[in-house]
Amino acid sequence: TRCDHPSGSDRLAEACGQLGLDDDELVVNVQGDEPLVDPELIGAVATQLALRPDCVMSTAAHAIDRHEDWINPNVVKVVTDLHGTALYFSRAPLPWWRDAPAAATLPSPAPLRHVGIYGYRAGFLRSFPTLSPSPQEQLESLEQLRVLWHGNRISVHVSARAPGPGVDTPQDLERVRQLLQTPGSIPPRL
Numbered sequence: 232t233r234c235d236h237p238s239g240s241d242r243l244a245e246a247c248g249q250l251g252l253d254d255d256e257l258v259v260n261v262q263g264d265e266p267l268v269d270p271e272l273i274g275a276v277a278t279q280l281a282l283r284p285d286c287v288m289s290t291a292a293h294a295i296d297r298h299e300d301w302i303n304p305n306v307v308k309v310v311t312d313l314h315g316t317a318l319y320f321s322r323a324p325l326p327w328w329r330d331a332p333a334a335a336t337l338p339s340p341a342p343l344r345h346v347g348i349y350g351y352r353a354g355f356l357r358s359f360p361t362l363s364p365s366p367q368e369q370l371e372s373l374e375q376l377r378v379l380w381h382g383n384r385i386s387v388h389v390s391a392r393a394p395g396p397g398v399d400t401p402q403d404l405e406r407v408r409q410l411l412q413t414p415g416s417i418p419p420r421l
Contacts, residue, residue: 232245232246232249233245237364238374239260239262239374240260240349240351240356240359240360240374240377241359241360241374243258243260243351243356243359244356244357244358244359244360245360247351247353247356247357248357252353253353253354254352254353254354254357255352255353255354256352256353257277257280257281257350257351257352257353258350258351258352258353258356259273259276259277259348259349259350259351260348260349260350260351261273261347261348262347262348262349263398264347264397264398264399265346265347265348265394265395265397265398266395266398266407266411267394267395267396267407267410268346268348268394268395269394269395272291272346272348272388272390272394273348275291275388275390276289276290276291276348276349276350276388277289277350278388279291279350279386279387279388280350280351280352280386282386283316283384283386285316285384286316286383286384286385286386287351287352287355287378287383287384287385288349288350288351288352288355288375288378288383288384288385288386289349289350289385289386289387289388290309290317290345290346290348290349290350290375290385290386290387290388291345291346291348291387291388291389291390291394292309292311292343292344292345292346292387292388292389292390293343293344293346293389293390293391293392293393293394294340294341294342294343294344294389295308295337295341295342295343295344296337296341298336298337300344301324301337301342302324304322304323305322305399305400305403306322306344306397306399307320307321307322307344307345307347307373308320308321308322308323308324308325308342308343308344308345309325309343309344309345309387310325310326310342310343311343311387311389315386315387315388315389316384316385316386316387317375317379317384317385317386317387318379319376319379320345320371320373320375320376320379321371321373322371322372322373324342325342326338326342343387343389344393346390346394346397347397349375355383359377359378362377362378362380362381363377364377365377365379365380365381366380367379367380368380395407395410396410
């Protein structure tokens with residue numbers, strides 16, 4: 232693919248066209264900053280989209296159990312509705328617990344960490360590059376906000392466990408390298 236795509240979804244749209252995929256085919260993309268994603272999670276994201284014809288995309292999340300992750304801007308949070316459809320993604324601590332003293336503790340129910348994996352319907356994926364970037368996407372640097380901005384829906388699979396640490400900083404990269412080099416240190420599967 233070309234090297235000038237503004238996002239991974241734009242790059243996938245080009246690949247989708249090159250592969251000649253039918254509009255109803257499902258495409259799942261694991262972002263490179265999630266090297267420890269369980270293959271079962273990939274299947275769960277695909278199944279989630281297949282079961283939700285009202286959504287053009289699917290993704291995954293898990294409960295945040297550490298306050299430092301909740302307030303970390305490198306950890307993307309997602310808020311969903313009653314049916315598991317994304318309402319918003321943010322680098323900010325969402326949802327914000329209004330009555331907690333200086334938000335020193337995690338809200339209940341636990342906030343959700345977004346995992347860098349997406350399922351797409353190929354027809355939607357091909358149209359993604361034609362959608363104008365949203366102000367929120369540009370502010371937060373989160374391409375999935377473009378999807379919501381244009382009135383499309385994203386279904387969220389909530390897994391019981393974290394997929395393993397993502398790589399957002401040089402320190403994260405070193406931590407993952409250590410995990411990969413130490414036998415038996417890879418986090419448990421879903």
